[in-house]
Amino acid sequence: MKILIRLPNWLGDVVMSTAFVDAVRQSYPDAKVEVIIKKELGGIASLIPGLNKVHLFSKQEYPGLAGVYRFGKTLQAEKYDLFFCLPDSLSSAVMGWATKAKKRIGFGKEGRFFLMTNTYKKPANLHRTDEYISLLEQFTAKKITERVVRLQAKTITNNDNQVVLNFNSEAVSRRMPIDKSRELINTLTNTFKDTRFVVVGSPKEKDYVDELLSGTESNQIENYAGKTSLAGLCNLMASSKAILTTDSGPAHLANSLGTPTIVLFGAGNELNTAPYNKENLKVIRAGKLECEPCVRNTCKLYGIPKCMQLIDEIEIINALSLYL
Numbered sequence: 001m002k003i004l005i006r007l008p009n010w011l012g013d014v015v016m017s018t019a020f021v022d023a024v025r026q027s028y029p030d031a032k033v034e035v036i037i038k039k040e041l042g043g044i045a046s047l048i049p050g051l052n053k054v055h056l057f058s059k060q061e062y063p064g065l066a067g068v069y070r071f072g073k074t075l076q077a078e079k080y081d082l083f084f085c086l087p088d089s090l091s092s093a094v095m096g097w098a099t100k101a102k103k104r105i106g107f108g109k110e111g112r113f114f115l116m117t118n119t120y121k122k123p124a125n126l127h128r129t130d131e132y133i134s135l136l137e138q139f140t141a142k143k144i145t146e147r148v149v150r151l152q153a154k155t156i157t158n159n160d161n162q163v164v165l166n167f168n169s170e171a172v173s174r175r176m177p178i179d180k181s182r183e184l185i186n187t188l189t190n191t192f193k194d195t196r197f198v199v200v201g202s203p204k205e206k207d208y209v210d211e212l213l214s215g216t217e218s219n220q221i222e223n224y225a226g227k228t229s230l231a232g233l234c235n236l237m238a239s240s241k242a243i244l245t246t247d248s249g250p251a252h253l254a255n256s257l258g259t260p261t262i263v264l265f266g267a268g269n270e271l272n273t274a275p276y277n278k279e280n281l282k283v284i285r286a287g288k289l290e291c292e293p294c295v296r297n298t299c300k301l302y303g304i305p306k307c308m309q310l311i312d313e314i315e316i317i318n319a320l321s322l323y324l
Contacts, residue, residue, distance in 0.1 A: 001031040004055075004080045004101060006092050007038075007045075010170070011230075011249030013128060014041055015256050016149055016276060017086055018048050020132040023144045024084070025050045027136060034078075036095070043230035044253075047151040057095075065094055072098025085116065086132055105139050129276045149276040151256040153238035154231065162196045163188075163320070164237055164254070166245035167212065168205040171297040173267035173305045174247045178208070180309050182215045187313050188244075189218040192324055198240070200233060200250065201225035242323040244316065246308070251275050260323045262316065266307035269293045282319045286310035 003024060007014050014037065024033055034053040037045045039061075045054040055075065062071040072095040083096040085106035093112040096104045106112060108119035120138040123131060133144050165185070167176040176184070188197060197220055201209040209225035228236060234253055237243055243254040243261050247268040254261045255275030263275060265285045270293075274283050285292070285307075292307040299305050 001028055001081045002078060003028060003031045003033050003082045003084070004075070004078070004096075004099065005033065005035045005084045006086055006096060007035050007041075008086050009038055009089075011041060011044070012252040012273065013086075014044055015151065015249070015252035016127075016129045016273075017132050018151060018256060019129045019147050019149045019276065020084075020086065020136060021048055021050055022146075022148060022150065023133050023136050026144065026146065027140055027142065031081075034080075041230065044151070044234075047153065047231060047234055049150060049152055065091055068092075068095045069098045071095060075099045084135065085112075086135070088122075090115075105135065107135060125271070127271065127276060128273055147276075149252070149256045151234060151253065153234045153257055159196070159239050160241060161194055162198060162240045163192075163324070164240045164243040164245070164250075164259075165197050165199045166201065166243065166248060166250045167199075168201045168208060168250075169246045169248040171267065173294070173296055173299050174265075174308070175208075175305065176246055176264065176308050177304050178212050178215075180311075181212050184313055184316065185212075185216050185218070185221065187317065188320070189216075189220045191317055192320070193220070195241075195324060196220055196222065198222050198224050198236065200228065200236070242320060244320060247273070255281060262319045264308065264311055264316070266292060266305045266311075267294050267296055267299070269295055280323075282322075284311060284315055284319065286312065 032052045036055045039056040039058040042056045068091045080101035083101035083104040085092050085096050088109040090110045093115040097115040104116045105118045106116050107122040123134050167181045169175045203226040206226035237254045237259050238257045245251045247265050251263045252275050255277050260280040262282045270283050288310050289307050
């Protein structure tokens with residue numbers, strides 16, 4: 001049997017979907033399992049256990065619905081038995097339809113019924129990981145009991161005095177305000193004087209990190225923003241003592257690698273999108289505003305994410321102290 005899985009489009013969601021890939025392996029132990037992933041996230045696919053092949057999809061190379069269809073057609077010769085569609089978009093369903101997989105399975109969203117052979121209702125109020133697995137359970141009519149979000153870093157050199165810091169997020173409402181970030185870094189370096197702090201960020205977040213660090217003066221800080229690939233970031237996290245991060249993709253990366261993870265939540269809803277593995281995980285929320293979590297990408301009330309600004313530094317220090 002040959003199975004193709006269309007993975008989600010965001011880093012954190014891809015990490016959360018690794019439990020779905022593992023569940024497919026449990027359900028079809030003799031199958032050949034392949035995935036489609038956005039080209040920009042391709043570096044993560046090599047760290048997902050149990051994959052036989054990875055297909056990289058680029059919107060730039062295959063623009064629009066016509067491009068999505070052309071990409072799907074390139075996979076027709078593979079003759080897939082099953083196509084699992086994790087994104088809710090119409091375009092991802094068109095891609096699956098174009099592959100001519102015998103069965104195409106997904107949630108019944110955006111009028112995709114005519115493109116899929118099997119559609120199911122998305123359950124409400126589930127964690128994103130459990131939501132993905134529910135699709136498999138509804139299709140197979142079998143319960144998945146073992147659920148683990150997991151990546152495998154390739155190179156690990158343990159650094160007992162290293163902590164990774166990530167104050168960024170794709171959504172402004174989940175990003176730590178610069179002034180608060182500076183205050184927090186100064187508190188961290190004054191409290192943990194023997195610890196090396198590595199600040200990370202994607203290439204497009206480099207300007208934010210550079211501005212943030214321009215207001216700090218400590219030889220304990222290293223700026224890695226824009227300097228690591230996704231695989232390199234995973235190796236950095238896997239070798240570190242802990243990660244302190246906002247609600248973002250790197251939070252899920254660290255958690256999937258088993259690195260102790262402290263996550264600062266504001267606009268996001270931790271019941272749905274917190275890192276999935278509970279061991280060595282601490283979620284911190286200020287919880288002082290009636291509007292949180294608003295689940296918006298920008299803060300309409302205060303201009304800056306005040307819910308992040310109000311997080312107690314002492315609670316952060318106490319959580320990090322457990323690992324240092």
